[in-house]
Amino acid sequence: MSAPTGPFQVASVDYRAAFDALRAVRDTVFVQEQQVPVELEIDATDPRCRHVLARDGGGRPIGTARLDPEGRIGRMAVLRDWRARGVGSALLHALLRVAREDGLDRVSLHAQAGAIEFYRRHGFSPLGGRFMEAGIEHQAMQLQFDRPLAVEDREAAIATTTAIILAARRRLWIHSRELDPGLYDQPGVIEALRRFGTAGVGGEARILLHDATAAQRAHAPLIGLAQRLSSVFAFREVEDPVDRACPSAFIANDAGGYYFRALGHRFDGETQRDARARARQLCDSFDLAWERARPCSELRALGL
Structure with missing residues (x-):
């Protein structure tokens, strides 16, 4: 059948x-x-x-x-x-x-x-x-509800990231240093992003990096996915010294969900599924840095 x-x-x-x-x-x-x-x-x-x-x-x-x-x-x-x-x-x-x-x-x-x-x-x-x-x-x-939950290890980080992606309606914001090996290259996370990108709802995922070259050298699978779904996924790299000095990383969606890591090179952090005020705060700061960042045209042309 x-x-x-x-x-x-x-x-x-x-x-x-x-x-x-x-x-x-x-x-x-x-x-x-x-x-x-x-x-x-x-x-x-x-x-x-x-x-x-x-x-x-x-x-x-x-x-x-x-x-x-x-x-x-x-x-x-x-x-x-x-x-x-x-x-x-x-x-x-x-x-x-x-x-x-x-x-x-x-x-x-x-x-x-x-x-x-x-x-x-x-x-x-x-x-x-x-x-x-x-x-x-x-x-x-x-x-x-209404209280952050601790994310303490890589396994929980993968599960949390996947949940935030699957709960998104049309928008995702991802702030990552270099696409976090061990997180954004995991099959479950990539499949969730693929589903988001092919949902046909006019979705948009903005991905703000600190080191696009490192992600490129690592052949991050998200880059290949973004190439195939270029109307959905967009990359930029921070250039402003203030933005580059920011140590944190996060993912947020337009349903009020977020997963925030105070130290972006670590997996431990906090998450909430329905915290619109906190998610909006993170997205507003992201959008300001996004406007100052440079488009990563080299990632769009990368052959994997």
Whole structure:
């Protein structure tokens, strides 16, 4: 069977009105595919939860998730043929909006072991050790709103950067010394940037470097991607002494997400997914430096 194509939509739904659609997805994924006993999959909490449902272009249900009154996300399920197509991310973002609208200051979940990295990319942090639930290994995770989360190592930096890119609507700002080997050359980050560049929404990514020559010598894969998508990605190199003396680096998007590193040659820093004032502050300072910087025409002509 070929992979499905075309658009999908995610919306909040009334539990009783959408009961059959919700059950169709959850029965397929949890009961049939993962062999979760039906008596464990169905619980008394369902009617009290906020539910979101993804449908394909023909209106068929393809994914679902829920948020309980205590702020716990659960029953995240996407039909097999629609996985790795952004449906899970869209469901999660919809629930995070619901959580904020309900005034919650944090959300939590029990992630299946194979989905831990997915949730890390979306800003969730592990809590405690792993455990078994319904015969499947899980990890408790949490996301707290309106407070910066620490990014402490390269693995977290890659996950955070990927999440910021995937959450962008039309704009990305990247301030990097030399495209950070170990970060902007990682397959997951490059794939997220490729998806951003080919989304067809008129996107623009501005990349401000301190040393374009070093990135060129390293054959940074982002340069090759930018060549193929030159209408989306643009490079400039700082020249002003004040800008060159700035030690920090960051990535920010137009949805209020950012990942800031006070020392740009290190991975440790802080991130928030919905901090519009802080993200706007970073982008405003970026735009001033961008106007003073020189276009990197040599990167556009580089053959990799």
